[in-house]
Amino acid sequence: MIFVTGGSGLVGSFLIAELIARGESVRALYRGENTPQIPGADQVEWVSGDLRDALGLRVALAGVTHVFHCAGLVSYAPQDETALQQINVEGTANVVDACLERPGIRLGYVSSVAALGSKPGEQPTGTVQLDESAKWDLGAEHNAYATSKYLAELEVWRGIAEGLQAVAVNPSVILGPADWNRSSTRLFRYVYNQHAFYTPGNINVVDVRDVVDMLVRLTLDTTISGERYVLSAQAIPLHEFLGQAAACFRRKAPTVAVPEWAAETIWRFEHVRSVLTGARPLITKDTARAGRHPVEYSALKVQRVLGQSFRPVANTIAWCCEELMAKKQPTKQVA
Template identity: 45%
Template structure:
């Protein structure tokens, strides 16, 4: 029996769907009272257990009769004031999951990390699984939290847990476009005028969930795999989405200086209103960078072929258009 943490989230919900389609037994973990609307159509087929990854007693109860874990629960934020929350959810939460597995004799642990955990340096272009973390102004607090979470997984491997780590890039998905990477589609739908230099590394959630389940079932252990289909300039991505939406694409390129000033203004607005800033100093520093995350390792390991970007955009946009039409 597999336990999936964060099963009600953007990625977790697709992992659940994949496990159901493959008829693989699982239980779904979520925090008490959290939203499960992404799985409304199949909710009756899911066995839910409530457990916060920061609540060890609850985790021990929820993980009874489980042989393996797919750990998808995480917090994603680039807001500087969320640093403590990031470290708690992503580092302490992963530490608790690893410790619970070791204590309960759970043998398999697949951890969903991020390409951000691989680190970034100025002048670097291609990043592989062999990349070594180096402190850099290009690494956000979120990136550090995911890197330090991986250290907990590596510790678990040393202590007898069979582990594998996946490092996805930006996930293209049909989901709530007010959350996470799906906000990219809402940005275009709302006909925002600005775009930035640099490129978007992306992976279709359907490819990602398939790779996760296959890696969980594989003999690989003590390894990490980048899950990235490709890279596309932000300008081209926004233009392709706008074409599908029949919207005007962003046409004004923001310079680094403009982004820096905008981030400062957003910090003030956020402090006054309590709303999350649209741009932060961390995201401003990353603007204009063009890293490429190599997918050679996963392609060879699973003979993996990824969805073309055109098909991923069409698939996502068709759904978002239908959802917008219901409102």
Template identity: 40%
Template sequence: MILVTGANGFLGSYICRKLLKEQLPFIAMVRPSSDLSLLEDILEEITLHQGDILDTESFANVLEEADTIIHCAAIISYSAKDRHKMNEVNIEGTRNIVNMALASSTKYFIHISSVAALGRNTHAGQVDENNKWENSKWNTNYGESKYQAELEVWRAIMEGLDAVIINPSVILGPGDWNKSSARLFKYVWNEKPFYTSGVLNYVDVRDVADIVFKLLNKRVSGERYIVNADNIPIKDFFEKIAAAFNKKAPRIKANAFLMKLARILQGIKSLFSDSPPIITRETARIGNSKIYFDNSKIKSELNHNFVPLSDTINWTCEFYLKENLTEN
């Protein structure tokens, strides 16, 4: 039996679909207050468990049934005000789940991390799995929280847990376009005018789910894998989405002054809505970086071929148009 934490999240919901398709038994763990809209179409086919990784008693009994854990639960935010909660969930929550895994009959643990956890000490260049974390202005609070979470997993591996870490880049695909990377599609739909000079490292959500499935079969332990299809200039990425939506692409290159102004306006707007700002000090910095995350290890060791970006964009845009989500 497999336990999927954060099953109601964007990636977690696709992993649940993959497990369902492959007829692998699993338990989808969600917090009691979770929004289940991304699981709505498969709710009757899956087993849900209400638990919180910050409360070990809430999921202790489930580990008596599950011998494999796919740990997806995390908070992604580039807003400074979310740092404390993000550290609590990403670091303390991961510490809780690996400690419980060590104390139970867990035989395999897949940790969903991020390329942000690999760290960067420059705005350009190539990063692979051997990159060493260094404190740098190019790192984000989210990246640091995922790095600290990884340390918990590496510690558990040293204590005998069979575990593997995967580091996805920006995960693309249909989801709630008011959240996470899906907001990039909404940004283009709304014909926002600005783009940054950096590049986007990306991967299709179906690729990540497929790789998780491959690791479940291969049972690799003590390794990490960058999960990144390729990269593309952000301007070109926006233009491809705009073409699929038949919208006007962002056309003004944002300089330092424009980015600062945009941050201020986004911050003011967020005060009067539940939507977090898409442009923050951290996202502005990331948006001008030109880092490439090397995917050669996973391509060679898992023989994985990534979905082309054109397929991902068409699939995602068609979903939003078909579901009329663009009206929201």
């Protein structure tokens, strides 16, 4: 029996489909009143619950041999800092504790490249190369999301120190045909709605199918423990990414680069608006500055271990566009 958290999310939904295709028995955690409507949902034993419910997680792990912890909150909005701590950090601690109570369970944890930090003494000039050896700089400024993923990873390492068999993957921006308004799919929605502006810089991306395949192989097909693996196919200029998606959609690509001073001004106005109205900011300090100092994540380690390469980004973009177009088209709104 395999237990999956975040089964309705981008990674979780593709993971469940892969596990079912392998003939595995799957139990999955979900929140809300209705069970998630994903491919293979009728073959899943769904458990209504919350990562913050430590007792509920212990009960849910009865008879389980493997756990895939995919659930987590991705947000750069200031008002979500408490939720990031509760869901990403405390939630992961609860998953680890529940696993430790049942010796023999093996954990596959979906972290993020955000948890890597930076190389000691690395200066933000030129392209920064990062891999699994990067160390978290406690003296540096980190956004709340990155901090929550770093602290969540510490909980996994704590579990490993206490005897848990676990492996972690650190994906970059995961591309897949999820809901138009969720996850990285909002990038495709932005292109489809033909917005004119883009921010200069690079974006590191990886196909959700590669993330799932490598996560499953590392967790189910190996006995590796105490290791983490960067999963990233390529660092691509954001303008190029948006242009490729626009071509696939046959829409007009963004053409106006937002200068640094404008982005700095906009996020400040958005912060004030958010404080005064309680609405979520359309752009935050972290998103405005993302990509300003180019970073490229190296995934050579996982490719050496599994002997597997990543799908070309152009193929992933084309696949996402085709699958999204087969779904209900997005409403016109600000990304």
